[in-house]
Amino acid sequence: MIEKFKDWYINRHDYAKQWKERTGGKVFGTFCTYVPEEVLAAANILPARILGSHEPQDVTEPHIFGMFCPFCRDALAQGLKGRFNYLDGVVLAHSCIHFRQTFNSWRIHLPVEFSYYIPMPNTVQTPHARPYHRSEVEKFKTAVEEYMGRPITDKDLDRGIEILNRNRRLLRKVYECRKLDNPPLTGEEAMYMAVTSQFIDKEEHSNVLEAVLKELPQRKLPRDAGIRLMAVGSENDDAEFFKMVEAVGGTVVIDEQCAGSRYFWNESAPNGDRLAAIANRYLDRPPCPVKDYPTHSRFQHVLNLAKDYRAQGAIIMQEKFCDPHEGDNPRLKKFLEENGIPTLSLEFDSTNPLGPFRIRVEAFLETIRGEELF
């Protein structure tokens, strides 16, 4: 069953098209992981995160600057190449400036029936963000209702919340298995699981997760775990990189990135006010560096994960030109190292130099093993 996630990952567009045919439903492209998907699930809309393809491209230069991060350019390229031509709508919950411009470019050049910008607070630590974001989630809900031509009831919202929460709980259970001495799944496999939950129908995804969770206790990988590693980054679904790291003596046992744990780590906690529960969930989730003000609250979370999963080292996968992450990483590296987690920083692009990366990762693993070279 676990291979299903890789299959979905590779054939994501075919899946979305088939889903539309099968259900007659609408598909919305989501920009960034801060879009309150509970509202979309409540309206029976399939959220499909806009991701890149990690292929070289030459179509975005006329539209967004070359110094925008590779992920933004790669994501827009997918739209310009027509790969998301099945979308009925696009939604951005504000994250970084680069992605906002990418979203605006998308809206201009790839018009769809529904497009919506949610001004998601950037200072999630201020108490004023709570009533404000609740009101923005409410506005978004109203816009979706108008588009769909029917109200989203409390019952719908409860269902939407539970669909999302169930998927989050199951992914957390899968991640729990990675705490074992010999994890029954690789970091590459875990990455496919986490990232596919961002564009596969959540209920279908959860059903497969449940089946996989039954298989995992019996699953033994024909390899040694080697050095236990943590991947720290942003939108880093760099499958080839994970594969390489796990071929040279390491296993990624935990991640702290939006293509992974940051996306699903916490749940919406229903408290009577459903919209507040949804809004607060996004304010309380492990923050992207773009939201982490005034203090670096994220650092302790990263360290806690490293300790909980007994990571022996961390690899910071820094997306080139990503100001929010670049604005955190030197201090985060220092913080992890001061707390006993050796850390390697690598600069990522859409396509990556796996040969040089391999040498650096091998050297990093050698230093962790404390190997004598001579």
Add this chain to the structure above:
Amino acid sequence: MATPTKYPTEALKCWPKAKEIRQQYYKDYAEAHDRGGIRWSGGAWAFDAVPMGLGDDVHVMTGEPYAASIAWDRKFAQECQDATDARGWARDLCSYMRIYWGSMYLNRFFFGGEFPKADFYFQSQICCSHSKWDQEAALYENVPYFCVDVCVGPYETLTEERLNYVVNQLRDTIEGMEKATGRKYDDEKLIAAVNNECRSTSLWAEICTLNKAIPAPLDEKTMFSLYVLATLQRSSKKVADFYEELRDEVKDRVARGSSLALSP
């Protein structure tokens, strides 16, 4: 050989005053503590009228114009960027930010002496770099950081909730500033500063509009040099008064058909 001109030209009379305001601005910031005053740093797009409620001896140094000043000195600018590189920051981050940090890490102030440590940093989160800039500076200098999130969408979609989100953060910031400086906030001073800010920005808009005339009374380089005063401290009476003087002079040039303000 003299360059032939199509229109009569003349030097801008208030140019020396603009230079004096800029020089005095950095001097005041550096010397503020000697006189018991307060220093704050942040971005040129911070709500700079807000700290003015703390007193008449509150001095600001906005980061972008300061870094632009350093950029004029290639050697020092390179030293600043090298110092930032050495601390592991990415080379593709905003160069103004990297230069500012470098000057801070090197503890060298471009206008002489040690880098003047701010009492607090105050910033509006207009872009990802600005937010990280002052987060790092405040951590390095171990002083409070007040950042105001302005993620409330485009102006034309402003609602009461969106406005209140910003206003409530500013209220918290004022309380934080009072705590950080031990001073009582004076609303009257804030009102005066906001009035000056409105004067500065509307006068500058008026000056830009006057520049539609043919011949244009100001050239682009001169406009950049004069516009920077609004990015230093548009809420100060000195800047607002200067823009009034400049507006009158530019108006007069338009009336007389005199073109390009050639800087001395």
